[in-house]
Amino acid sequence: MAIEKRMYKIGDELAPLTKHMTQEAINHFESSGGAKGPSQFTDVETARSTLGTKGTVASGRMSLTFTTELLRRFFGAEIYNRGGTVDMRFLRPVRPGDSVTFSGKITGMSKEANGCRVTVEVTGTNQKGDTTAVGGGSCLVPSGYLPAEE
Amino acid sequence: MSHAEGPDHRKLLNWDELVIGEQLPTLDYVLTQEMMDEFRLGVMDPEAAFPTISQKVDVRPYHLVYRDDGSVNARCSFHFYNPPVAGKRIVVHAWIADKYARRGKNYIVTEAVSVDEDGRLLDRVITHELKQPSEVGKKWQ
Numbered sequence: 001m002a003i004e005k006r007m008y009k010i011g012d013e014l015a016p017l018t019k020h021m022t023q024e025a026i027n028h029f030e031s032s033g034g035a036k037g038p039s040q041f042t043d044v045e046t047a048r049s050t051l052g053t054k055g056t057v058a059s060g061r062m063s064l065t066f067t068t069e070l071l072r073r074f075f076g077a078e079i080y081n082r083g084g085t086v087d088m089r090f091l092r093p094v095r096p097g098d099s100v101t102f103s104g105k106i107t108g109m110s111k112e113a114n115g116c117r118v119t120v121e122v123t124g125t126n127q128k129g130d131t132t133a134v135g136g137g138s139c140l141v142p143s144g145y146l147p148a149e150e
Numbered sequence: 151m152s153h154a155e156g157p158d159h160r161k162l163l164n165w166d167e168l169v170i171g172e173q174l175p176t177l178d179y180v181l182t183q184e185m186m187d188e189f190r191l192g193v194m195d196p197e198a199a200f201p202t203i204s205q206k207v208d209v210r211p212y213h214l215v216y217r218d219d220g221s222v223n224a225r226c227s228f229h230f231y232n233p234p235v236a237g238k239r240i241v242v243h244a245w246i247a248d249k250y251a252r253r254g255k256n257y258i259v260t261e262a263v264s265v266d267e268d269g270r271l272l273d274r275v276i277t278h279e280l281k282q283p284s285e286v287g288k289k290w291q
Contacts, residue, residue: 021196031193032185033204034274039221050220052287060223065193065203068228072197080230081199087227093290135225 016103017070023096060090063133069101075139083140092132099127115142163218165256169223174211177242193206203264208262225278239267
């Protein structure tokens with residue numbers, strides 16, 4: 001089966017991804033990892049005593065997973081899931097009721113032994129316009145997915 | 151992170167004495183379809199391929215050894231090699247990768263690699279945790 005060739009260039013923008021956070025989603029995320037007891041993510045009182053916040057916050061790993069989805073949609077699961085990276089710093093909390101939009105653009109491309117590493121910078125922004133997370137990721141795109149060199 | 155009931159024999163974290171490179175207990179678990187389904191509900195993505203993200207397999211081994219005042223995830227990165235398969239046993243090797251102080255706050259960095267029962271390398275995770283969670287709570291009101 002022929003491989004569909006992909007074209008990348010620095011400055012290309014990724015289609016933004018918006019997620020609407022709910023306490024139910026946070027509870028599912030924590031429970032899926034085996035965390036069944038109260039935590040700063042699932043219990044208001046624990047969040048108050050541990051963080052000093054008025055309510056629960058979402059784990060930074062949820063924003064990390066949303067960034068992963070953004071990158072996987074852009075590169076394609078067949079290559080991102082086998083050569084992708086993601087690296088995010090969490091600047092502000094994401095709370096139940098927040099909507100966070102993740103956007104990104106290509107900032108670098110470099111040849112490696114088994115393909116081309118395409119690097120993307122990513123920003124997460126909430127409904128107020130505040131930046132909640134910054135960082136990015138990359139994907140090793142095998143040479144077979146790229147146009148033949150001249 | 152909560153701990154099982156009964157006497158808590160874990161060490162109280164002494165950040166100054168924490169040794170970079172310390173190996174943490176090996177973790178193993180079976181990834182079930184239910185875990186995968188619930189993870190996908192949580193992240194609202196039916197194609198999410200790495201439910202290992204919510205397993206927090208780098209900080210869980212840390213909490214088997216240490217107790218502390220809690221933490222806030224400041225930075226996290228993943229390297230993806232192969233999507234895990236439901237029903238397979240996953241073995242995790244974790245260690246203390248780094249520690250640093252910035253603006254008067256102490257951070258520790260844990261790292262872990264997951265491999266399944268067939269020897270497939272799944273992913274690698276690196277997490278930076280701030281060990282004074284109330285410090286960020288002051289800003290997050």
